[in-house]
Amino acid sequence: MVKKTEDYIIEMENVSFSFGNLPVLDRVFFQVRRGEFLGLLGPNGSGKTTLIKCILGLVRPDEGTVRIFGKAPWDLNDDRHRIGYVPQLISVDLTFPLRAKEAVLMGRYARIGMLRRPKGSDREAARIAMERVGIADLADRPLARLSGGQRQRVFLARALANEPEILFLDEPTTSVDPTTTESFYELLGGLHREGMTIILVSHDVGVVASHVDGVACLNRGLVGHGRPEEVLGSEEMARMYGCDAVVFHHGRLPHIVVKRNDHGDS
Template sequence: MSKQYKPAVRIEDLSFHYQDRNVLEHITFEIPVGSFMGLVGPNGSGKSTLIRCLLGLLKPQSGNVYLFGQPLSLFKNWDEIGYVSQKANSFNTAFPATVYEVVSMGLFGKVGLFRFLNKVHKRKIEQAIETVGMADYMNRNIGELSGGQQQRVFIARALVSDPKLLILDEPTVGVDAASVAGFYQMLKNLNREKGLTLLLVTHDIGVMSDFVTHVACLNKQLHFHGNTAEFEKVSKEGFSQMYGHHVHVLEHQH
């Protein structure tokens, strides 16, 4: 690794455990700038924990996290990281906020304390809403939308601060099957056209693998990490062995 090369994310030998339960063991991997990385693994494999560690929401017992070459503890440019959490699916749907208001939240960290949104910000909010194809719903309450539409709004909220890295934790949970492909296509376009680095966490490798450029497989330990072409090869050679007794989760055929 040359000194100039700074991946969007670098995780070195990270381990995390709750009192008596190991969740992550010696994880080391990188997300190259400009890639669309799919992080897959069965339920309970530690995917969300890993994400929370790299966002600084949880503190791992050992190991290092670097964001754009900077150690996590020194990292300050949080507006470069967009995050759509799993919880976005279970927020208070009766919350009285319009699509515009929800998306505007994505700028608050950047705008800063005691300051107000200006015209440039407002234009940005509208653009982000247009990017995810929700312009017609700008002034609707978030609770009136379908699950798929809400998820697009949360992506717009993550995009509005012009992040370099967008992290999505199980974004299609609760989204109807018909909308899922369109949703992934939208992510693929963001990656290709805007050069946005994406980290998509999912337990469903079937649909995901048609869209991503890189794959990492996690089940406490990292079992695979590479680009999609390698992944296809490995999976044909009996990739499911790595998952041991969790094989059933991976029985999607390509």
């Protein structure tokens, strides 16, 4: 287990977590390789966000070990800067008076350190991040006057401004239209080809499966982890989603391989 740190950027062993009496994660084993583009899938309430929060050190598991960069998440110190996080859009107050460039610069705040002001190099990093995601022209626009897709890019730029090695995205394309979603995934694909490790949390199997190179499916415990076509066609997945047709309403893409209970493959 000690030697694996070179290969795996994230390692979870036997992790369990519960809110009071409600089990959220049940004996999860989970690893992510450096450079992987992984979709973390599962129905609503399956523990996806909690799993991410365990890795980020926002919650502590009741049992098991979590390692990121070979360290415990609450013991990362300066290695925190190697993590980029794009939270769910709905968790953000859209009336907050903030310009896009100010929101992006926040990505540098922790790195700058307490009691210090942002320097020219920090503003430069923010500008480069905004250029990378294609919102350089929106720098002075307040958040309230951005579309959902543009706002999502602002938060991606905020994560990138800190020059991370691994990127976590929690349901990044909820409430964003299909065309915007597609170009957002192309952007992520580009980052991935440049060597970024990406973990994407979603309940939208169809859209995610066609962009990532690995999926992990969670329903309290891990029910599958591997290449999309292997995992998504499995009996476990069909059982996990049951006859719930939520996934198929998003079926704009031809790649959906999850079995529907009665009607065969869709």
